[in-house]
Amino acid sequence: MTTSASLPAESESAIPADGTVTDRLVEANQRYAEAFTDPGMDARPVLQVAVVACMDARLDLHAALGLELGDCHTIRNAGGVVTDDVIRSLTISQRALGTRSVVLIHHSGCGLEGLSEDFRHDLEMEVGQRPTWAVEGFRDVDQDVRQSIQKVRTSPFLLHTDDVRGFVFDVKSGRLREIRPN
């Protein structure tokens, strides 16, 4: 294990020359913890909202939506797809931790755009095992948001499905565009 003493004090490169990117994150955490004070919150999000979004690195949810620490639940995966596991998280979010609203965020230039189930087939050919999950690629981001809204709204497990809204985040302009359900 690399100690912080062996890391370069000031690195020009995004990734340290000696040490892994994780070492860099751990080092950043040491600085974070030094300035950290316990906000004294409990686990229930202040704004009673859960945000489901793509994992895309260009999407800074808290900054883009004016969110503060403790405001929301953030549920992210490739595409911001409403999978069974997202429904699991939303169910816990609503039933155990008091959220009432759901915001869905997809974005322009998503890595899932144009990806087909061929990806899954090719993977199976390569590793000799069929993945249990769907790739969930899509061609039309607006339509994908509509489908996601519909999946949340029709889930039997959720307590609150009256305030579910979906958006496409433009990674070039930073703006959200709301998608109206069909």
Ligand SMILES: [Zn+2]
């Ligand atoms: Zn994406």
